[in-house]
Every structure is written in C-alpha cells, then in structure tokens.
Amino acid sequence: MSVSVVSYGVYLPYLRLKREEYISAWGSCSAEIKEKTVMDVDEDVLTMAVAAAKDALEHIEAEQVSVLALASTSFPYQEKVMAGTIMEALGLPSDVLATHHGHSTLAGTEALLTACSLLAQAGGKYALVVVSDAPSASTAQDIEHSLGAAACAFVLAKEEPGLVLEGAYGYVSEVMGVRYRQAGERGIRDIGVRSFAAQAYTRAVEAAVTGLLKKLECSSEAYRHVVLHYYDLRTTASLGKRLGFSEEQLKGGLVYERIGDTGACSTLLGLCQTMENISPGDRVLVCAYGAGSGSQAVGFVLEQEKPACKTPLSVLLEKKRYISYTHYLKLKGVI
Amino acid sequence: MGAHISIPMYQRAIPQRYRLVGQKCVKCGKVNFPPKAVCKYCLSSAEFAPVKLSGRGTVYSYTVIAGGGAPPEFAEIARCKGRYPVALVQLEEGPVIIAQLVDVPEEEEIFIGMPVEAVFRKIYEEEGVIRYGIKFRPA
Ligand SMILES: [Zn+2]
Secondary structure: OOEEEEEEEEEOOOEEEEHHHHHHHHOOOOOOOOEEEEOOOOOOHHHHHHHHHHHHOOOOOHHHEEEEEEEOOOOOOOOOOOHHHHHHHHOOOOOOEEEEEOOOOOHHHHHHHHHHHHHHHOOOOEEEEEEEEOOOOOOOOHHHHHEOOEEEEEEEEEOOOEEEEEEEEEEEOOOOOOOEOOOOOOOOEOOOOHHHHHHHHHHHHHHHHHHHHHHHOOOHHHOOEEEEOOOOHHHHHHHHHHOOOOHHHHHOOOOHHHHOEOHHHHHHHHHHHHHHHOOOOOEEEEEEEEOOOEEEEEEEEEEOOOOEEOOOHHHHOOOOEEOOHHHHHHHOOOO | OOOOOOHHHHHHOHHHHHHOEEEEEOOOOOEEOOOOOOOOOOOOOOOEEEEEOOOEEEEEEEEEEEHHHOOHHHHHHHHHHOEEEEEEEEEOOOOEEEEEEOOOOOHHHOOOOOEEEEEEEEEEEEOOEEEEEEEEEEO
C-alpha cells in the first residue's frame, strides 16, 4: 500500500525578533539567524497546530480523517490528551485514532511515520499529522537565541497521487548531555561542548541517510532536494558534502535563517519549503535528528500532482511585525 | 470585574467556542450564534440544525482596551500588549459577535468593514486550565 502527502499547511506566528535585538541587548547573537518567529501572548503549540492543520484540511472533509498524529517537544500540558483540543477545533470525528509524540526533536518524523502505519490499520481515508513546536530555554543561555516557533501539518492518503513516501531509516545511540530537559523543567539546556555535540549530530544523521540510500538503492544524486536537520551552517554544510550532496540539493529546504530553531518542526518545515520548487518525478530526502540521540531519514517521490497548499511558506515569511527585545522578554514572562 | 465562567460551563460550549458551531433555524433559516433556546429572529421556532460558520466576516465596530480597562482574566494580555483591540465582528452568515483582534499591523489600520477571519487562540488561563477560543485577524 502506498501512502502519500496530498496536502499540507504551514503556520508561522506573526511576530519576529531580529538578530540585531540580541546584539544590542547582549553584545552578540549566538545563533546564525537573521530573524526568528515569536509566539504572541495568546499563542501556544496547540493554537499553532490548529492554524496549520486548518490550512492543510482546506479541501479535505474533516469527517474523513481517521488518524491524528500530534508532535511537539513543548506541549502546554505535560499530561493531558491534547488531541481532544485539536479534534474539537477542527471538527474531526471523535473516533479518530490519535497519537502524541514528544520528548525530542525527532517527534515530527515519528508522528509522520506512525501516521503512515496507522493509516493502513484505520478504516478512514486520511491521516492528519500535525507538528507544532516552540522550544524554550532560559533567556540567560546562549542556546535560547535560536529558538523560534512554527507549525506544519500534512494530510496523508492511501493510494493517491501526491508526495509518495518511499521508505524510512532510523538510528539511535546513547549520547549524554547534548540537548536535554529534565522532567519538570521548562527550558532545554546542554553541557556546552560544541565539538562533542557536533560529532554526535554528524554521526546520527550520516547513519540514517546512508542507511536509507542503501535500503532504497538510491544514489545521492537521485534527490532533487535534501533537508538535513540544521545544526549550524558549517557543520550541516560539511556533513551534506560528505554525504555526496551538492549545495543545489541542500539549499531548497533551508529555512532556519529566517525562522530559527523550531525543534520537532525544523526539518518538516524544510520539506514544506521544497514543495514550492518541485516537479513530478522529483525525489526529496528529509533527515530529522534528536539529541540524546537519534535520527530518522525519510524518502519521498512526487507522483503526478504536488500536494495542495493554501498559503505557502514563502508568503508567510513576509507576513510579520518586528518586536523589541523588551517586548520579547515580556512575552517570555521574564519581565 | 471578571465574568467567571466555570470549567463545566465553558466545556458545554466547546463546539461554539472552538470552531464557531451555530444553529440554523429550521423555520426561518436564519443562523443563531451563540446558540439560543428560541430563534432570536422569528421568535417562534426552537428547532435547529447545527451549522459550522465559516469564520469570515467584517469589523462592524471596534474599540481599544487600554491599561486598567481590562478584566482580570485578560491581565496577562494587557501586561504584554499594553493595549489591545476588541471588535464586533459581523460574520458572513449574519450574526455579530464580540472578539479580540490579533495580528493587526497598527491600531490605526483597523477600520469598520475590514475583512477578518477567525483564528484559534488562548483566551485566558484560570485555575491552571487554558481556555481556548476564537479571535479574529485581518483576512
Ligand atoms: Zn427562526
């Protein structure tokens, strides 16, 4: 049975913080961003999820959705069935088979792959995957500078033309202290040893990508677009090169610079970006990474029609209002 | 002056608060929102069919809530935003409802007749429970 993405939706909060705001407040900005998205005081992961999902469902009958997979590292509740909020806000049937994914930035691809499998079990026509994230950290930490917010949603269907999932390959290993948050803590932290963290990232992404290429019997040239979980400009670029991908293949899914680190959403937002420049027959490879660590590479091929999208990412990137760092601190509840 | 709404009471209105489910009068065909016991248009029918409103509408009138004017449940919004616009929105199905306006570039850019669309947002938090509902943004 083939499963394909038949439509998708993206949501970016309206507010943006520029790199310069960090420089004037702290003297420097530790993230390679030009600007990043910021949730307003009345937004959270679930409100962003609903916005992205609404767009993805624009031409889909909500009653026909039989699977709902929800992913975030930063849900507003640590315990609660949050699928209920999404189901009511969208008017999904109450017998929808729902799953929640969290605990690392791998949650997004986890949700996607789980929904694919569940769709085979479930009777209905569509699965809805909603990935929404807004990681947070103490504003006193360098790691905080990059943290943005966004959501994306995908409607999957059985045996329909669209972005067809060709295969997936996973990798896990034990890596301590890179990016983590203990139970009950609000913010992520790391032990701050960058070379160690970069090495763990490189090893994990390399394992999943090479594994997938081998499994699908594809060469690195087979892909029009390759979206690797973003670590930093240099590390990600040199890893891409090592895996045999060209700059041309890697640039189509780069969104970090204008949105920031969106956790579980990051690589899937990149996938959405590549949809704006894709033709039938093109292949896309996405590899998500989670510190701790693990990686999941997913291969797609576009068959016939592009997945439908109401408002593409390129349009949302221009809909914005800049805020000051002071306003940002108010939104974060610091002042 | 807060208008305390208990969780069970809020819960009962979830379809209306989360996705604007109204009621269409089977007798006169008009749409009631929020739902009523008796149709407010023909004043004679109590039979309705549920109908999901599109969320599209226009600003019928608006005001800006500033500083101390905010009810206590909106203190957090007032703290962050200083001022925030609230509008009467005429929905395309007819009903006029009151809601906050968000994602407005500048306060001065709001005008009567401005097209808006519904968005799902946090309304406020009380007893550690997030109350979600509908606001509007420029369409
Ligand atoms: Zn009536």
